[in-house]
Amino acid sequence: xxxxxxxxxxxxxxxxxxxxxxxxxxxxxxxxxxxxxxxxxxxxxxxxxxxxxxxxxxxxxxxxxxxxxxxxxxxxxxxxxxxxxxxxxxxxxxxxxxxxxxxxxxxxxxxxxxxxxxxxxxxxxxxxxxxxxxxxxxxxxxxxxxxxxxxxxxxxxxxxxxxxxxxxxxxxxxxxxxxxxxxxxxxxxxxxxxxxxxxxxxxxxxxxxxxxxxxxxxxxxxxxxxxxxxxxxxxxxxxxxxxxxxxxxxxxxxxxxxxxxxxxxxxxxxxxxxxxxxxxxxxxxxxxxxxxxxxxxxxxxxxxxxxxxxxxxxxxxxxxxxxxxxxxxxxxxxxxxx
Amino acid sequence: xxxxxxxxxxxxxxxxxxxxxxxxxxxxxxxxxxxxxxxxxxxxxxxxxxxxxxxxxxxxxxxxxxxxxxxxxx
Amino acid sequence: xxxxxxxxxxxxxxxxxxxxxxxxxxxxxxxxxxxxxxxxxxxxxxxxxxxxxxxxxxxxxxxxxxxxxxxxxxxxxxxxxxxxxxxxxxxxxxxxxxxxxxxxxxxxxxxxxxxxxxxxxxxxxxxxxxxxxxxxxxxxxxxxxxxxxxxxxxxxxxxxxxxxxxxxxxxxxxxxxxxxxxxxxxxxxxxxxxxxxxxxxxxxxxxxxxxxxxxxxxxxxxxxxxxxxxxxxxxxxxxxxxxxxxxxxxxxxxxxxxxxxxxxxxxxxxxxxxxxxxxxxxxxxxxxxxxxxxxxxxxxxxxxxxxxxxxxxxxxxxxxxxxxxxxxxxxxxxxxxxxxxxxxxxxxxxxxxxxxxxxxxxxxxxxxxxxxxxx
Numbered sequence: 001x002x003x004x005x006x007x008x009x010x011x012x013x014x015x016x017x018x019x020x021x022x023x024x025x026x027x028x029x030x031x032x033x034x035x036x037x038x039x040x041x042x043x044x045x046x047x048x049x050x051x052x053x054x055x056x057x058x059x060x061x062x063x064x065x066x067x068x069x070x071x072x073x074x075x076x077x078x079x080x081x082x083x084x085x086x087x088x089x090x091x092x093x094x095x096x097x098x099x100x101x102x103x104x105x106x107x108x109x110x111x112x113x114x115x116x117x118x119x120x121x122x123x124x125x126x127x128x129x130x131x132x133x134x135x136x137x138x139x140x141x142x143x144x145x146x147x148x149x150x151x152x153x154x155x156x157x158x159x160x161x162x163x164x165x166x167x168x169x170x171x172x173x174x175x176x177x178x179x180x181x182x183x184x185x186x187x188x189x190x191x192x193x194x195x196x197x198x199x200x201x202x203x204x205x206x207x208x209x210x211x212x213x214x215x216x217x218x219x220x221x222x223x224x225x226x227x228x229x230x231x232x233x234x235x236x237x238x239x240x241x242x243x244x245x246x247x248x249x250x251x252x253x254x255x256x257x258x259x260x261x262x263x264x265x266x267x268x269x270x271x272x273x274x275x276x277x278x279x280x281x282x283x284x285x286x287x288x289x290x291x292x293x294x295x296x297x298x299x300x301x302x303x304x305x306x307x308x309x310x311x312x313x314x315x316x317x318x319x320x321x322x323x324x325x326x327x328x329x330x331x332x333x334x335x336x337x338x
Numbered sequence: 339x340x341x342x343x344x345x346x347x348x349x350x351x352x353x354x355x356x357x358x359x360x361x362x363x364x365x366x367x368x369x370x371x372x373x374x375x376x377x378x379x380x381x382x383x384x385x386x387x388x389x390x391x392x393x394x395x396x397x398x399x400x401x402x403x404x405x406x407x408x409x410x411x412x
Numbered sequence: 413x414x415x416x417x418x419x420x421x422x423x424x425x426x427x428x429x430x431x432x433x434x435x436x437x438x439x440x441x442x443x444x445x446x447x448x449x450x451x452x453x454x455x456x457x458x459x460x461x462x463x464x465x466x467x468x469x470x471x472x473x474x475x476x477x478x479x480x481x482x483x484x485x486x487x488x489x490x491x492x493x494x495x496x497x498x499x500x501x502x503x504x505x506x507x508x509x510x511x512x513x514x515x516x517x518x519x520x521x522x523x524x525x526x527x528x529x530x531x532x533x534x535x536x537x538x539x540x541x542x543x544x545x546x547x548x549x550x551x552x553x554x555x556x557x558x559x560x561x562x563x564x565x566x567x568x569x570x571x572x573x574x575x576x577x578x579x580x581x582x583x584x585x586x587x588x589x590x591x592x593x594x595x596x597x598x599x600x601x602x603x604x605x606x607x608x609x610x611x612x613x614x615x616x617x618x619x620x621x622x623x624x625x626x627x628x629x630x631x632x633x634x635x636x637x638x639x640x641x642x643x644x645x646x647x648x649x650x651x652x653x654x655x656x657x658x659x660x661x662x663x664x665x666x667x668x669x670x671x672x673x674x675x676x677x678x679x680x681x682x683x684x685x686x687x688x689x690x691x692x693x694x695x696x697x698x699x700x701x702x703x704x705x706x707x708x709x710x711x712x713x714x715x716x717x718x719x720x721x722x723x724x725x726x727x728x729x730x731x732x733x734x735x736x737x738x739x740x741x742x743x744x745x746x747x748x749x750x751x752x753x754x755x756x757x758x759x760x761x762x763x764x765x766x767x768x769x770x771x772x773x774x775x776x777x778x779x780x781x782x783x784x785x786x787x
């Protein structure tokens with residue numbers, strides 16, 4: 001799996017040592033021969049000088065601690081870039097620069113680190129973002145989970161900064177695809193669940209969709225990506241922040257068969273499973289069709305924004321036509337057996 | 339406390355209390371203990387609870403109920 | 413999934429509801445005694461689809477909810493011991509004992525492992541001979557055979573490091589307890605289809621005979637539950653008193669003989685305390701003499717004692733169908749899933765938790781009583 005152009009001496013140092021985070025020769029070697037070799041000419045000073053456009057800036061930060069490090073459809077590397085890029089995109093900003101901070105566990109195989117870096121690089125290129133600065137620390141064996149990654153992302157606002165305060169009654173809510181693939185892909189790896197075909201994470205760059213929608217002139221009221229806690233968490237947060245009821249039609253919310261089957265077996269609620277390439281878009285209902293067209297065939301209008309409310313209120317009309325509350329999940333995934 | 343899920347037996351091995359099968363739930367395959375369904379064979383559907391098959395589904399009966407309901411709908 | 417989707421079909425559901433509407437002329441109270449059915453009824457909103465004259469009562473059907481506080485405390489004590497790997501179904505992890513729950517202990521470093529099957533716990537015992545593996549064997553008759561099987565596997569494999577902390581309950585004595593209580597007014601029962609899959613029809617035939625009350629053996633999908641309800645309403649409206657099996661695709665008259673054999677081999681019937689209900693005679697299972705070495709309470713010298721329910725929790729009355737969660741002043745106030753004051757708020761199958769998830773702020777649902785005819 002080694003990149004033959006990478007000059008890092010894998011034979012001499014097949015695993016990360018504490019010294020690789022120690023600021024000395026080994027750390028220098030790691031930066032020059034592995035990181036810089038993979039990411040390109042990253043600025044080696046304490047910070048990066050950025051040429052910024054005249055528009056307003058959006059900044060975000062995120063940390064990635066996923067285990068396992070590699071899973072069908074992605075890796076911690078791909079996730080680190082997409083996750084950060086998506087946060088910027090959701091604010092209406094074109095992602096431009098990323099910082100990368102690694103916390104490595106002593107003993108991590110260098111081959112793994114290289115693979116993660118290569119994933120980061122290829123994803124960053126696809127998202128058209130530059131990695132401009134970084135840091136590396138190494139912790140003792142047993143004190144980390146292989147790799148933790150922290151990022152900061154900077155983007156330039158291309159139109160308006162959108163958030164829950166710009167959500168209006170009557171807004172259509174559009175979801176760009178089916179739920180729970182990322183959460184289930186991770187769970188499958190962790191729990192040794194065998195799917196045929198394998199479930200792949202939905203980890204994806206959402207900037208591409210946001211760019212299309214903005215360039216087409218569709219006025220965006222709000223966007224938010226679904227991450228941990230899935231659709232239920234995302235919409236309950238937005239309902240609370242916007243102080244608006246949200247009404248959903250469950251038949252419009254797509255859940256793939258493998259995710260659905262696994263949820264049945266494990267007693268999980270697919271509405272609370274993590275996604276990493278899904279977002280909800282709030283637009284005035286007259287733009288509903290245009291937006292769905294731009295977002296692709298998997299996009300669906302799953303509901304609309306209702307009247308003012310005091311606390312988070314997400315109401316889902318189920319297949320039997322009965323309205324039920326979709327509650328904020330606890331945060332711990334406890335499957336039902338009974 | 340009774341969540342049990344229907345799945346189709348793909349294969350099995352072992353005897354008596356250690357009889358274990360690979361059961362398909364949609365596209366998910368899992369190992370399930372088949373000790374309590376000694377007459378269940380490959381291709382049969384079983385109800386699985388806590389990793390153990392508790393009954394073989396009577397498919398003819400299931401179909402009968404569904405057909406009856408179809409005629410109710412009209 | 414096959415044999416699931418078809419029994420959730422909205423057209424079939426509507427057809428049965430229409431039939432039930434036609435036949436209901438009086439106010440009937442029908443109780444289900446299975447948390448899985450409680451959850452299904454509330455999740456799909458079946459209680460709102462049926463005519464106003466029909467009332468679903470939610471009985472003591474959640475074995476997690478009825479596990480006595482003192483048993484949870486034993487579980488907590490065991491899981492704090494360094495040599496013990498404590499295994500449990502996910503649902504049990506958030507049940508509060510006198511002070512805290514297993515999940516909090518896990519966060520503090522206790523060796524607690526969530527498993528989907530007791531057989532997974534046996535495998536852990538096999539793979540970790542240096543650890544004492546204890547499985548929290550909670551459940552009704554549906555789960556008891558799997559728990560028994562785990563003990564049989566351990567014996568066959570010659571494992572000395574596997575044991576179970578038992579809190580097994582039996583449904584028929586609970587139903588009898590309810591019927592004997594002069595305060596309860598229950599017109600018919602939906603019997604838990606998976607309990608009957610194991611035990612057969614015999615216990616329920618006796619209940620019908622002795623108490624002259626109609627019972628329908630019922631499954632778990634919306635169509636199944638409504639078929640069970642339809643059967644009960646039909647019997648009530650016509651004055652028929654009988655046991656009707658509406659879950660024949662899984663339940664045979666004599667149940668599952670192989671599973672019953674495993675239960676007879678490993679367990680014996682005993683008196684059992686139910687959280688919220690008190691002690692019910694011959695309502696639980698414990699390991700018999702032949703399998704005593706697998707009893708964790710005995711192996712680790714544990715004494716349960718007896719803890720009282722604290723605070724204003726009315727879960728006892730809810731479990732008997734005397735009150736609804738919305739009758740409780742703490743419901744959605746101090747008592748909610750993140751801070752459950754008692755048994756019925758802990759597990760998703762507990763009536764209070766299920767109400768919280770799907771029906772809370774009851775006022776909303778009274779305003780919105782309508783059924784969409786097109787999807």
